[in-house]
Amino acid sequence: MANRRALVSVSDKTGIVEFCRELAQLGVEVISTGGTKTLLEKENVPVIGISEVTGFPEILDGRVKTLHPAVHSGLLAVRDDAEHRKAMEELGLDYIDFVVVNLYPFKETISKPDVSYEDAIENIDIGGPTMLRSAAKNHAFVTVVVDAGDYANVLDEIRAGGDTTLETRKRLAAKVFRHTAAYDSLISEYFAKQLDDPLPEKLTVTYEKVQELRYGENPHQNAAFYRKPLASSGNITTAEQLHGKELSYNNINDANAALAIVKEFDEPAVVAVKHMNPCGVGIGRDIDEAYVKAYEADPTSIFGGIVAANRVIGAETAARLNDIFLEIVIAPDFTPEALEILKKKKNIRLMRMGEVASASERKSDWLVTSVEGGMLVQQSDVHSLSEADIQVVTDRKPTEEELKQLLFAWKVVKHVKSNAILLASDNMTVGVGAGQMNRVGAARIAIEQAGEKARGAVLASDAFFPMGDTLELAAQAGITAVIQPGGSIKDAESIAVANANGIAMVLTGVRHFKH
Structure with a gap:
């Protein structure tokens, strides 16, 4: 393990002190930059500044610090290539064996309602993705970590065998390229919005996995549930499940359809959906009256359906809901009394979606539909009459x-x-x-x-x-x-x-x- 080196530079510092301390104890020299280096020094973790490696100071408010041949040669050198080894020796360059980097918080920055264009641009990471891509490309020799969730496994493998396995390095490299692709996709989407260019010549989209599903529309189909990184509240992707068994593919589709309808109304409204179509919709003076109307619209089809409401569900409505079998009830919230009633059924899914924008405040989004070999993109239909x-x-x-x-x-x-x-x-x-x-x-x-x-x-x-x-x-x-x-x-x-x-x-x- 002598002379093995790790380059560490993270914006999300979760677990980084403990990880680097353990690396140092395993004989790995830790090189770091900026705020990460300051934190490690404060916590008495042995650390080498990046300038000691490059022989060049961090300049331009930290914009330039790792973009240097001493860094990227150490990352990209093929260790079993004689010419690469010779070049490294002649130039007095050292290898870098581990890269631990996560990127400037671009997503978190642009999610702020009052973010300025200048602040957004300043949070576009340049050096980080470059290091990650270099290390991931050379994963035959370099271990690259972009997710704090992988720290423990990396340490376990180093303790057990002196290094990570090639299989692990491949897996981590694949995660890096997904990570940087998603990062660039968010930047691309941000510029498209700034330029009012929602349908550019090349369209890249990114989603984050919410959960793997037991199956898709049918048991022989694999499936998973993803959401947009900046998904707005008041929809199925951001709803909180309070009770019941895991959502299925069809549950999610039906719940999304029910929410789309209930958002049409400013007055108290309840929607019952089966197989993506409404089987009963009612509006009333309060949510209980609205539910009664939705139920009476089709008492047969609502059985085993999805119910969505645009007001808090109270005890009176909960008692009515409890009289029949339902897959999901989704609402802005539930009173404690309503939850107590509804939770008596083990499997019913109860979803809290939070505040719903009024019908007049709804904004059009871009919908993506897969076709074989491609996709269709269109604005959502929020036309109001x-x-x-x-x-x-x-x-x-x-x-x-x-x-x-x-x-x-x-x-x-x-x-x-x-x-x-x-x-x-x-x-x-x-x-x-x-x-x-x-x-x-x-x-x-x-x-x-x-x-x-x-x-x-x-x-x-x-x-x-x-x-x-x-x-x-x-x-x-x-x-x-x-x-x-x-x-x-x-x-x-x-x-x-x-x-x-x-x-x-x-x-x-x-x-x-x-x-």
């Missing part, structure tokens, strides 16, 4: 109550798989036709589900009617008002059917396909 946006195209205008229900239905139908038809009445969904190959088929399903509740209800369609047949079905079922985008070459046919049956119809000029 107001009364001023709609156009009445029938002889009869909708009543005030009908208009209220039409706007409610429109908020929900945009989250139903296309082709989508949704019926609503009394601030709740009463019929949902989802994912059909033709629109009239979706209407039949929604009307059949609603039964007698279709009479006097309103109908929302995510896209235009290609002909008048859907309106004819609506008239037969007793539906009184319809909201749809319009834009079909046969709009006049649908309008004529609506007029003949006294149905009020409004156009939005916006469609909401969801595949």
Whole structure:
């Protein structure tokens, strides 16, 4: 172990003192820089300053200290190459056997709401990634550590065999390249936002693993759950699980769909989801009334479903929730009494998502969808409709109550798989036709589900009617008002059917396909 050397420079100093002290006891010389060197000296860990190695001072406020041939020769030299050994000897250069580096806190810096552009730029690490990449490239001879979680294993292997194993060095090198790639991806994303260039010629994205999943959509598919490094609060990636068994792939997908719908509403709202589609949505004076409406919308389909609320869940609502089998209940929070009631069921997942932004404050994000050999990127659909946006195209205008229900239905139908038809009445969904190959088929399903509740209800369609047949079905079922985008070459046919049956119809000029 004589004359073996470690270069240590970390911004996250978790465990670094203990690690370096142990390295020194194992005969490894520790070289360090800046604040890391100061900390090690303070803790009486033997340490050599980087300037003693390079023969050059740290300059430019520390911007230049490790970018030196004495450092990178020691990292990149191939130890079993005679020419490399000869060059090192002739120049009086020493090898560096261990590199322990983590990078300037760029992510933490740009996550601050008031961060300046200058501060963000100053926290872009240059020397750190360069050392990491050099060491990782030469992992046949150099051990590189970027994660404090690997300190113990590295020490164990040195104690046991005098060095780390090649397998460990490969694993650590792979982790380094993932780490630096993620770091550069965040920088790239930051510049794209600064330049308002969300769809650049090359798109790199990075995610952090939340957990491995037991399986994907089906038991024969492997899966894991990742989140964006700077994911905002109020979503499934940042929600805290308070109770219940581990989330599954399908749980996460369904919970995400439920949250997307409940965020449409500023008033108390509850959404029940099955297989990515809403089976019941209700709004009310309080969250309990909203839940009752969501439940009564489809008491059969809610069984085994996901329930999302946009208000704190209290004891009264918890008691109702406890009456049926549910996979997940997700809400901003739960009262202690509600938790006590709901935790009586061992497996139900209870998720606290924190404060939810109001519907008017929602911001569009970029959604990534995989296709074989590539991906599609689009803005999330946060379009909001107001009364001023709609156009009445029938002889009869909708009543005030009908208009209220039409706007409610429109908020929900945009989250139903296309082709989508949704019926609503009394601030709740009463019929949902989802994912059909033709629109009239979706209407039949929604009307059949609603039964007698279709009479006097309103109908929302995510896209235009290609002909008048859907309106004819609506008239037969007793539906009184319809909201749809319009834009079909046969709009006049649908309008004529609506007029003949006294149905009020409004156009939005916006469609909401969801595949």
